[in-house]
Amino acid sequence: MSGRACAARLAGLGAASEDRLRIRLVYRGSQDRADATMPPALRGDARAERVVGVDAADMFALRDSLADVHAAVLVTPHDAARGFGDDARLSANMVRAAAGAGVRRIIHVGSWTVI
Numbered sequence: 552m553s554g555r556a557c558a559a560r561l562a563g564l565g566a567a568s569e570d571r572l573r574i575r576l577v578y579r580g581s582q583d584r585a586d587a588t589m590p591p592a593l594r595g596d597a598r599a600e601r602v603v604g605v606d607a608a609d610m611f612a613l614r615d616s617l618a619d620v621h622a623a624v625l626v627t628p629h630d631a632a633r634g635f636g637d638d639a640r641l642s643a644n645m646v647r648a649a650a651g652a653g654v655r656r657i658i659h660v661g662s663w664t665v666i
Contacts, residue, residue: 554626575602576599578630579606617649621656624660625649626659
């Protein structure tokens with residue numbers, strides 16, 4: 552839900568910048584899940600690109616999904632099926648992959664789960 556909120560806010564900012572701002576949304580899940588959770592403001596928007604099936608544990612997939620990106624908003628990849636104990640490692644993977652892909656600005660939206 553945090554990633555969706557960030558993407559929706561970026562879409563609003565992008566409206567004022569005409570076509571300069573392009574948004575790539577990267578999803579861990581399937582195309583169907585991406586379709587279901589895409590922010591309404593970005594549905595049908597030619598500036599929005601979706602990449603699906605990217606696991607935060609896979610550094611190669613992360614780097615590929617961040618290729619040619621100038622700024623990235625990275626959201627802690629909570630995955631209830633995997634458990635919450637791995638959130639810090641997966642978040643660090645996303646930051647390392649962004650840096651390795653040459654992303655110049657990285658914003659990390661992090662959270663911690665207390666059980």
